[in-house]
Amino acid sequence: MKQASQFRTLKQQGIGISMLTCYDYPSAKIQDACGIDVVFVGDSLATNVLGYAHQNDLSLEEMRHHVRAVARGIERAYLLADIPYAVSYDLPTILDAAEQLQQDGVDGVKVEGFKPEVFQALARTGIDGWAHLGFTPQLIEKPAMQAKDSESADRLVTESRSLEAAGAVGIILELVPEAVAQRVSEALKIPVIGIGAGLLCDGQVQVWHDLIGLETHVYKHAFRQCDAHAEQMAAVQAYRKFVLRSSH
Numbered sequence: 679m680k681q682a683s684q685f686r687t688l689k690q691q692g693i694g695i696s697m698l699t700c701y702d703y704p705s706a707k708i709q710d711a712c713g714i715d716v717v718f719v720g721d722s723l724a725t726n727v728l729g730y731a732h733q734n735d736l737s738l739e740e741m742r743h744h745v746r747a748v749a750r751g752i753e754r755a756y757l758l759a760d761i762p763y764a765v766s767y768d769l770p771t772i773l774d775a776a777e778q779l780q781q782d783g784v785d786g787v788k789v790e791g792f793k794p795e796v797f798q799a800l801a802r803t804g805i806d807g808w809a810h811l812g813f814t815p816q817l818i819e820k821p822a823m824q825a826k827d828s829e830s831a832d833r834l835v836t837e838s839r840s841l842e843a844a845g846a847v848g849i850i851l852e853l854v855p856e857a858v859a860q861r862v863s864e865a866l867k868i869p870v871i872g873i874g875a876g877l878l879c880d881g882q883v884q885v886w887h888d889l890i891g892l893e894t895h896v897y898k899h900a901f902r903q904c905d906a907h908a909e910q911m912a913a914v915q916a917y918r919k920f921v922l923r924s925s926h
Contacts (some may be wrong), residue, residue, distance in 0.1 A: 682847035684870040706751025721760040734763040749783030749804025763816040788816040794844035801845030813853035874899035
């Protein structure tokens with residue numbers, strides 16, 4: 679298993695940490711070959727790949743199936759996976775899910791919300807625990823900027839420090855003001871990875887479908903690099919036209 683301590687070193691050296699969601703073997707091979715630091719099987723698997731209406735519809739078995747596929751495509755990257763909402767309702771269930779995912783090849787698991795007791799327990803079992811604060815899709819229904827006032831910003835910094843003390847090896851901050859994300863990053867020794875949290879974190883995470891343009895909706899915080907949806911549509915249409923012309 680790969681250790682998250684390497685990311686503390688990158689943070690100390692001021693080297694940005696790259697993280698991308700990933701849901702299948704061929705995408706994992708691409709990300710690993712390109713040097714992505716953390717390949718992340720997020721519960722966005724539910725909506726981006728499996729066609730569910732909400733990420734909370736994802737089961738642990740579905741997550742495990744895709745984790746195993748992604749793990750087969752990785753040689754050097756650190757593999758992270760979400761604890762699905764379906765198995766996040768109490769500490770024993772979370773720990774059992776984390777152990778199963780570890781058997782499938784993950785190096786760490788991500789848990790949403792302020793749950794210091796979970797990170798203490800994960801640390802005791804030797805499993806890397808990554809926290810997720812700010813906008814937490816499993817727990818907050820509608821996407822919205824968090825920690826916008828001084829009181830909630832102070833609370834976010836305090837909770838982040840508590841999670842670090844409890845044993846979290848990294849924190850993902852989603853949809854918080856850049857200045858607040860910077861405060862959290864400067865307050866912690868562990869890496870802070872942002873999404874929709876500005877560019878002053880220790881690294882960034884993006885959804886694979888948003889990055890390469892498989893998702894037609896363009897989010898404000900997406901670092902879109904190409905339009906894979908349009909390219910695939912064009913390829914399929916060209917193929918269909920070829921078959922129509924060549925058939926007798």
